[in-house]
Structures are given as C-alpha cells and as structure tokens.
Amino acid sequence: MGEMEQLRKEAESLKDEITAARKAVQDLTLQDHVAGTAVVGRVQLKTRKTLRGHLAKIYAMHWGTDSKLCVSASQDGKLIVWDSYSTNKVHAIPLKSSWVMTCSYAPSGNMVACGGLDNMCSIYNLKGKDGNVKVMRELAAHTGYLSCCRFLSDTEIITSSGDCTCLLWDIETGTEKTVFAGHLGDCMSLAVSPDFNTFISGACDFTAKLWDIREGQCRQTFGGHESDINAIGFFPNGNAVITGSDDASCKLYDLRSDQELITYQDSSIMCGVTSIAPSLSGRLILAGYDDFNCNIWDSLKAERVGVLSGHDNRVSCIGVTPDGMACCTGSWDSFLKIWN
Amino acid sequence: MEDVIARMQDEKNGIPIRTVKSFLSKIPSVFSGSDIVQWMLKNLCIEDQVEALHLGTLMAAHGYFFPISDHVLTLKDDGTFYRFQTPYFWPSNCWEPENTDYGEFLCEICYLYLTETSLYEHVFNEILQMAGDQLDHGVLAVYLCKRTMQNKARLELADYEAESLARLQRAFARKWEFIFMQAEAQAKVDKKRDKIERKILDSQERAFWDVHRPVSVYGLQNDIRSHSPTHTPAAEAKQPTEEELQEQIKFRQAQLDRHRLKMSKVAESLLSYTEQYSDYDPFLSTPDPSNPWISDDTTFWEMEASKEPGQTRVRRWGFRIDEVLKDPVGREQFLKFLESEFSSENLRFWLAVQELKKRPIREVPTRVQEIWEEFLAPGAPSAINVDSKSYDKTTQNIKDPGRYAFEDAQEHIYKLMKSDSYSRFIRSSAYQELLQAKKKVKCFKQFLT
Numbered sequence: 001m002g003e004m005e006q007l008r009k010e011a012e013s014l015k016d017e018i019t020a021a022r023k024a025v026q027d028l029t030l031q032d033h034v035a036g037t038a039v040v041g042r043v044q045l046k047t048r049k050t051l052r053g054h055l056a057k058i059y060a061m062h063w064g065t066d067s068k069l070c071v072s073a074s075q076d077g078k079l080i081v082w083d084s085y086s087t088n089k090v091h092a093i094p095l096k097s098s099w100v101m102t103c104s105y106a107p108s109g110n111m112v113a114c115g116g117l118d119n120m121c122s123i124y125n126l127k128g129k130d131g132n133v134k135v136m137r138e139l140a141a142h143t144g145y146l147s148c149c150r151f152l153s154d155t156e157i158i159t160s161s162g163d164c165t166c167l168l169w170d171i172e173t174g175t176e177k178t179v180f181a182g183h184l185g186d187c188m189s190l191a192v193s194p195d196f197n198t199f200i201s202g203a204c205d206f207t208a209k210l211w212d213i214r215e216g217q218c219r220q221t222f223g224g225h226e227s228d229i230n231a232i233g234f235f236p237n238g239n240a241v242i243t244g245s246d247d248a249s250c251k252l253y254d255l256r257s258d259q260e261l262i263t264y265q266d267s268s269i270m271c272g273v274t275s276i277a278p279s280l281s282g283r284l285i286l287a288g289y290d291d292f293n294c295n296i297w298d299s300l301k302a303e304r305v306g307v308l309s310g311h312d313n314r315v316s317c318i319g320v321t322p323d324g325m326a327c328c329t330g331s332w333d334s335f336l337k338i339w340n
Numbered sequence: 341m342e343d344v345i346a347r348m349q350d351e352k353n354g355i356p357i358r359t360v361k362s363f364l365s366k367i368p369s370v371f372s373g374s375d376i377v378q379w380m381l382k383n384l385c386i387e388d389q390v391e392a393l394h395l396g397t398l399m400a401a402h403g404y405f406f407p408i409s410d411h412v413l414t415l416k417d418d419g420t421f422y423r424f425q426t427p428y429f430w431p432s433n434c435w436e437p438e439n440t441d442y443g444e445f446l447c448e449i450c451y452l453y454l455t456e457t458s459l460y461e462h463v464f465n466e467i468l469q470m471a472g473d474q475l476d477h478g479v480l481a482v483y484l485c486k487r488t489m490q491n492k493a494r495l496e497l498a499d500y501e502a503e504s505l506a507r508l509q510r511a512f513a514r515k516w517e518f519i520f521m522q523a524e525a526q527a528k529v530d531k532k533r534d535k536i537e538r539k540i541l542d543s544q545e546r547a548f549w550d551v552h553r554p555v556s557v558y559g560l561q562n563d564i565r566s567h568s569p570t571h572t573p574a575a576e577a578k579q580p581t582e583e584e585l586q587e588q589i590k591f592r593q594a595q596l597d598r599h600r601l602k603m604s605k606v607a608e609s610l611l612s613y614t615e616q617y618s619d620y621d622p623f624l625s626t627p628d629p630s631n632p633w634i635s636d637d638t639t640f641w642e643m644e645a646s647k648e649p650g651q652t653r654v655r656r657w658g659f660r661i662d663e664v665l666k667d668p669v670g671r672e673q674f675l676k677f678l679e680s681e682f683s684s685e686n687l688r689f690w691l692a693v694q695e696l697k698k699r700p701i702r703e704v705p706t707r708v709q710e711i712w713e714e715f716l717a718p719g720a721p722s723a724i725n726v727d728s729k730s731y732d733k734t735t736q737n738i739k740d741p742g743r744y745a746f747e748d749a750q751e752h753i754y755k756l757m758k759s760d761s762y763s764r765f766i767r768s769s770a771y772q773e774l775l776q777a778k779k780k781v782k783c784f785k786q787f788l789t
Contacts, residue, residue: 007585014592025600033607043623048633068641085632153698172700194662196697214744220595237613239606254610256601261610281617282610283624300611323644325622326633340622340633 022259030252030261030300040283040298043306048326051082051336053089058330059116060317064105067321071112072330073103079114081105081126084328084338093124093133099145106151111136111171113157115146121159123171137174141167148190150199152213158199160187166201168213178216182209188230194238202229208243210255222253224260231276231287235299242299244273244287252285252299264297266304275317280324288315294329308339345404348379349424355379360421370408370421377417389417616659620652628652649673654774661754661762665690677770678761685722686753686761689715693750697743708741716749726752 056076063070069090071081077098081091099117106112115121121139128134144163151157152168156177160166166180166187185204192199198219202208208229210220227246235242240261241253249265250273264285271290278285278299285297286308294315296306308315313332320327326340348354355375360367373396380392396415400406405422406413415422580588618624622631632638643650649669657664657673664670671691678684692711699707715724716734726734730748737745765771 004582004585007582007589011585011588011592014589014596018592018596021596021600025602027602028604028607030603030607030610033604034611037611040624045623085638155698155700170701172702214747218591220598235610236617237610240610254601254603254606257603257606258595258598258600261603261606279621279623281614281621281624283614283618283621300614323622324620325627325631325640327623338633340631 022257025257026259031302034300037300039301039303040305043284043296045296045306045308045327045339047310047337047339049084049087049338051080051084051087051338052334053080053082053092054078054334054336056334057313057332058316058334058336059100060102060114061319061328061330061336062103062105063319063321063328064109065107065322066109067323067325069105069109070319070328070336071103071105072317072336073100073114073116074334075100076334079103079112079124081112082336084326084336091126091133095122096135102146102148104149104151104157106154108154110154111151113149113151115139115149115159117145119143119145119161119163121146121149121157121169123157137171139167139169139171139174139176141176144186147186147188150190150192152192152196158190158192158213160190160201162186164203164205166190166199166211168216178213180209180211180216180218182218182221183207185228188228189232191233191241193234194236200232200234200241202232202243202245204228206245208232208241208253210241220255220258222251222260224251224253224263225249227272230272230274233276233278236278236280236282240282242276242278242285244276246272248272248289250276250285250287250297262299262302264299264302269295274315277318277320277327279320279327286318286320286327288318288329290314292331294318308337310337311335341399341402341404344384345399345424347383348376353383357424367408367421370423373407373416373418373420373422376405376415376422393417620656649774651775651777654771654777657771658766658775661758664762664765673770673774674762674765677765677768680770681764683761685715685724686757688722689724689746690750690753690757693746696746699743701743704743705741708738708745711746712738724749724753725756 051072054072054074054076055078056074058072058074061070061072068083068085069081070084071079073079073095075098077095077100079091079093079095079100080089081093082088083090093112095114097116097118100114101116103112103114110127111123111125113121113123119140119142121142122135123137123139124133125136126133139157139159142159142161142163142165144161146159146161148160149157155171157169157171158166159169164181164183164185164187167176168178168180169175170177180201183201183203183205185206187201187203190199190201197214198210198212200208200210206223206225206227206229208222209218210222211217212219222241222243225243225245225247229243229245231244233242234240235252239255241255242250243253244250248269248271249263251263252261253259254261264287269289269291273287273289275288276285277287283299284305285299286294287297288294292309292311292313292315294308295304296308297303298305308327308329311329311331311333315329315331317330318327326338328336328338330336355371357369357371360370376396377389377392380386380395381389384392384395386392386395393415397413400413400415400422403413403425405424407416408421408423627640629639630637632640644653647669649667653667653669657667657670664674671687675684675687675691678687689711692715696704696707696711712734714720715722716726716731726749730752733748734746
C-alpha cells in the first residue's frame with residue numbers, strides 16, 4: 001500500500017503548491033487597486049415592459065443576438081419566443097415534457113433548445129419551410145436532468161446535467177461528441193466564452209470549471225463557495241468568471257491569475273443566488289435571488305448600487321441583451337420584466 | 341439542540357401549544373413565532389430578539405419545527421403558526437432518505453396518500469426524481485402518485501406523464517401487487533386514526549421533505565442548508581483509485597505549471613476594460629441618440645444595422661481586434677484595407693476557418709480540403725505564413741478532417757493579425773477617415789440647425 005500512500009502524498013503536496021503559487025501572485029488585491037476609484041452612482045432601473053403569457057413558473061430565459069427577441073421556458077409546458085420590444089409572442093411552442101429547466105436561443109436565430117427533468121435537450125427549428133415550429137432533434141444521453149444548454153452554432157450545442165457531466169453535441173447527427181467529466185456534483189449552469197473556444201460550468205460540488213471545448217479537458221477549477229453554484233457567466237472581457245451560489249454570495253474569479261478576485265455579499269442577504277449576468281462593460285453585475293429581488297453590484301468595488309424589485313416570487317433567470325440596452329428578469333410569478 | 345427542543349415541548353414549562361379555530365376548520369397543535377421568541381428570551385441565555393431569531397431559524401432549517409402554511413424554513417417573530425416535528429423525523433435519527441429499507445418507508449408514506457390528504461406538488465416532483473434513481477422502490481411511489489392523481493383534478497398530468505406511469509406499473513406488475521397490498525392494509529388501519537392526527541402527521545411529513553429534498557432547484561424555495569448535519573457535501577466522495585490519483589497528479593501538475601498573472605495586472609486590466617466600455621454601457625451612460633426602450637425611438641438600432649458605421653461604432657473597433665472581427669461592417673472595412681495592401685490572405689483564412697466551424701458535418705471534409713488548397717498547400721494562391729509546428733500539425737489533421745483541423749494555424753494567424761495587420765489598419769488613413777467622418781457630418785448638421 002506504500003505506493004498509494006505516496007501517490008496520495010504527492011497529490012496533496014501539489015495541491016498545497018498550487019495554493020502557494022496562487023498566493024505568490026497576490027501582490028495587490030482588487031480592492032486595493034480600485035481604492036482610488038469612486039463607486040458607481042446609484043443605479044435605478046425601471047420596468048419598461050412586462051411580458052405576460054405564461055401560466056406558471058418561469059424557469060429560464062435567453063436573449064437572441066439581435067437584442068430584441070428572447071425565448072422563455074415555463075412549467076406550464078411552453079417555450080415562448082417574444083419580440084420583447086413590442087411584447088408580441090412570435091412563437092408559442094408546446095413541449096412534450098412540462099418539467100423544463102432551461103432554454104437557449106441559437107446565435108443565428110434559427111433555433112431554440114430546451115430541456116429539464118426529461119434528461120433530454122430538444123432542439124426546435126424556428127425557420128421551418130411551412131412556418132410551423134417543429135422538434136428537430138432530441139438529444140438524449142444524459143442520465144440526469146438537463147440544467148442548462150447553450151448553442152455554439154446551428155450545428156453544435158453544449159449541455160450541462162444533474163448527472164455531473166457536460167456534453168458537446170453535433171445537432172445534425174444528434175450524437176454526443178465530447179464528454180466533460182470531472183465535477184463531483186450536479187452541474188447547474190454553463191456559459192460559453194466570447195471567443196467560443198472554452199466554456200465554464202458551475203456545480204453542486206461548490207466549484208466552477210473552465211473547459212477547453214476542442215480538447216474536452218478541464219483547464220482550471222475554482223473553489224471558495226460554501227454551497228451549490230447555481231449560476232455562472234463570463235465577464236465581458238472573456239478573462240474572468242462570475243458565479244452565484246446558494247451560500248448567498250457571488251464571486252469573481254480571474255482566469256489569468258487563476259483565483260478568486262472578490263466576493264459580492266452582504267450580511268443582510270441570506271438567501272441563495274439563482275441567476276447572474278454582467279452589464280455590457282462588466283462594471284455592473286446583476287444577480288437574481290430567492291427573496292424575489294435582483295441586486296445590482298459594482299463589480300470592482302463590491303458594493304450594492306441598486307435593486308430591482310417588482311416580482312411577486314423568486315427571480316429564476318436574468319439576462320442582459322448583447323447590446324447592453326436592457327436586462328430581462330423571469331420569475332416564478334409567471335412574468336418576464338424588461339428593465340433599464 | 342435537541343435538549344432545547346425537548347424543553348420547548350415540556351408540558352409545564354415549554355411553549356404553549358394550542359388548537360386554533362380558523363374560518364372553516366380547526367388548526368391543531370400549533371404555536372406562533374412570537375411564542376417561540378418569547379420562550380427563548382425567557383428560558384435560554386439569549387440577549388435579544390435577533391439572536392433568538394437566528395437560533396430559531398437554525399432549528400427550523402434542521403427541521404425541528406416548521407411553519408404550517410409555507411415551505412420557508414425560517415423563524416418569524418409574529419403570529420405565523422408553527423408546529424413541532426415528530427421525533428421520527430429528527431436529524432439525530434440519522435434518517436437518510438436514500439436508506440435501502442425504502443419499501444418500508446414508502447409504505448409508511450402511502451397511508452398518508454391513499455387517504456384524502458393532498459399530494460403536494462413538490463413531493464410529487466421528489467418522487468418522480470426518485471423513480472429515476474431507484475427504480476425498484478420509486479416505482480411504488482410513482483404508482484401511488486397515479487392513484488392520487490385520479491382524485492386530484494388540479495394536478496393535471498400530461499398524457500406523456502400518465503403514459504409513463506402506466507408503463508412502469510405494467511412493467512413491475514408482480515412487485516406492485518405485493519407492495520400495494522401492504523400499503524392498502526396499513527391504510528385501512530390508519531383510516532381509523534383521528535382526522536386531526538392525520539393532519540398533523542401529514543404536515544410533519546411534508547416538512548421533513550422540505551429539509552431533505554433531493555432536488556434543490558425544481559419547485560422549492562431555499563433555506564439555510566449548509567448547517568444541516570444530514571447534508572453531506574458531494575465532494576466527500578469515496579477514496580480515489582490509483583488510476584484516479586495518477587490523473588489527479590497529472591492535472592494538478594499542469595495547473596501548477598500554468599503561468600499566473602499578477603493580481604495587480606489583472607486588477608488594472610479589469611479597471612481599464614470597464615472604463616473603456618463604460619461609454620458603451622447603457623446602464624452607465626445614455627446611448628446616443630437615445631435608449632429605444634425608454635424613448636420608444638429605434639434610431640439607435642437602425643444605426644447599428646446600417647452599413648454606414650457611426651463614429652462611436654468605429655471608435656470601438658480601435659479598442660481591440662475582436663471588436664473589428666465581431667462587427668460585420670468592421671470586418672468588411674478591415675478586409676477592404678488589407679486588400680488595398682495586397683495582404684488580405686491572413687484575414688481571409690481566419691474568416692474561412694470561422695465559417696468552417698459552423699458548417700454541417702457532411703460538408704466539412706470538402707471545405708477543409710478547399711481551405712488547405714487555397715491557403716496552405718505548397719503553391720497555394722493565398723499562401724499564409726504559419727510556424728512550422730502548426731504547419732506540421734495541420735498537415736496531420738487534414739488527413740482526418742474535422743471542424744477543428746485548422747485550430748493551431750488559426751491561432752497563430754490570429755496573433756499575427758493582432759500585432760501586425762490590425763495595428764496597421766487602426767493607424768491607416770482609411771480608418772482615421774471613418775473615425776472623423778461622422779463627426780464632420782454632425783458638426784455640419786449642427787451648423788445648419
């Protein structure tokens with residue numbers, strides 16, 4: 001058994017060395033560096049539109065690349081594609097399984113995807129020949145619920161699941177191309193980098209992992225949260241990651257210095273974070289919580305600079321348009337609200 | 341903690357428990373949030389209400405008592421009604437819902453549901469989830485759901501769901517029968533139980549699930565879970581095997597070897613990025629001419645869509661090469677400039693590879709060959725300069741062509757463009773003119789009005 005013991009020791013000492021290496025580059029904290037910068041002024045966003053139409057809790061929403069169309073998924077068993085500016089429903093897609101937990105809009109605008117307790121990711125073609133929206137593919141291989149999905153293009157999609165893995169799929173053939181395994185708990189959320197070469201996943205093992213899409217390998221792991229990570233996103237520069245957790249805090253991790261930069265928390269906030277999104281510049285971070293509100297944080301000074309309150313139930317999802325003009329919140333109260 | 345709970349439940353000196361008459365019925369065996377707080381302040385070494393609420397909330401999170409009207413496991417110092425949990429469900433009983441003696445446990449549940457008590461939606465979700473994990477025992481639960489579904493019109497099962505349940509029932513026919521017989525027998529015995537007693541048991545059972553639910557996301561409100569002794573963090577997995585350890589060592593060595601940027605540099609880059617883009621962030625600066633969501637004027641979007649780029653848009657291209665490559669008009673201008681210098685092959689290669697990655701898989705091999713012929717093959721018409729390592733790798737890749745055949749070459753070309761072509765473009769008179777153009781027009785317009 002001597003060899004096993006040696007290996008264990010080696011693994012442990014490497015872990016310590018990594019911690020030391022991370023500490024070694026901490027010549028200055030983010031707080032120190034921005035000490036001379038003023039906090040962003042109070043941000044007061046108002047509801048500009050309310051999207052009504054779902055009959056039950058909304059679990060997910062995702063903006064299209066044109067910053068006007070968005071898709072939402074609800075427990076009433078429908079996917080609705082909205083022209084959020086006019087509040088018209090462009091498509092109302094009935095789902096086979098009403099236990100939906102996530103939805104995604106393809107960058108091209110040609111497809112939407114969704115999935116949930118049925119363990120599958122269903123792809124719908126919005127631009128069918130006869131104008132009807134039909135299921136194009138049902139991607140089934142996960143052995144746990146589908147928690148999140150994001151399109152890379154019309155031909156590839158990445159999914160995260162309660163079975164602790166993420167998968168890269170080829171949509172055309174309906175087959176899984178790469179397995180991203182390594183998390184020790186349910187994968188709850190994923191986000192693709194701006195250059196589409198990597199993606200990050202947040203899981204119930206309290207860690208976030210950065211994956212190389214092509215190589216299928218985990219490049220970096222970030223810990224520090226004390227509970228499940230429910231929401232994850234890229235900072236707009238693509239070099240940092242924001243996470244939201246059940247431990248009532250959000251964190252900013254930097255990829256280049258390989259560690260946590262700052263935590264966004266307040267003693268008055270005791271409930272979990274359900275969703276997270278950065279503003280266009282990254283200076284503001286919007287996070288949805290279980291207490292029916294969204295808090296707006298100054299990402300550099302780690303201070304709360306605004307609150308979005310207007311929902312009558314938990315805010316389950318949040319998204320900022322690609323052009324940064326507005327943010328959308330979806331709630332268990334069955335409404336979506338557009339704010340700016 | 342259980343000592344305190346026992347004291348709270350003491351008949352003489354504990355919290356006064358009573359039956360409250362509500363509009364249509366009686367609510368048995370309850371006490372109010374204020375009662376708890378008052379009792380704590382009087383009987384425990386607690387200084388103030390805040391501490392009492394904190395302790396009480398922890399107790400609720402562990403499941404020792406619960407609010408009867410909702411699923412939020414916190415203590416409120418008001419008239420909200422609470423009930424004590426039966427010791428059967430106390431955490432100290434090391435009650436693991438994943439216990440292998442599941443059949444027995446489920447039989448106990450079924451007497452609650454084969455009666456007229458309501459099946460809470462969230463418990464139904466649990467049970468569906470369990471059916472996935474432990475088909476044997478979960479099957480019973482699923483069957484029970486179906487039985488109660490027939491009585492509960494409001495819990496509409498989709499045809500798809502009802503079908504699955506029916507299928508499962510048929511598949512496990514013999515086992516169903518046995519378990520169901522047991523369940524029915526118990527149900528008969530306990531139908532004789534006092535209605536009030538059943539109500540209490542039902543709420544206690546529901547509260548137990550509020551603490552121990554397997555799926556924390558679907559349909560349930562959150563509470564403070566991390567302190568619960570029965571909440572085992574997923575990270576405490578079994579001992580790794582030798583192979584797993586080798587993998588772990590390899591991974592950690594790679595992590596250790598990676599270059600880490602100094603925090604000060606990172607902080608500086610974050611600050612400068614946010615400052616650079618704050619003019620473009622509609623939450624921080626007012627967009628020009630206006631934010632369409634606020635003004636109902638869509639000019640901003642029309643300008644973004646037009647082929648004539650505005651000054652602010654052109655300025656953004658100067659921030660970094662990605663901005664030019666992201667904007668279709670930027671790409672067009674960049675390409676036009678490079679063509680005027682007869683050095684457009686790098687950009688054209690980069691664009692071709694980007695487009696390749698989006699192609700359907702059946703078109704990929706042909707396209708890979710075309711790109712190879714055009715840019716990399718000996719004597720290629722638009723030959724690009726790639727380092728020998730990437731060239732060799734690419735030569736290998738195209739033998740088995742996939743979407744990422746040119747990844748290494750593309751990365752090399754991207755770096756080249758960034759340092760060479762892009763900086764020339766930004767300094768070029770073509771770009772500078774575009775940058776100034778809108779300004780001139782604006783000034784002129786202002787002059788006219």
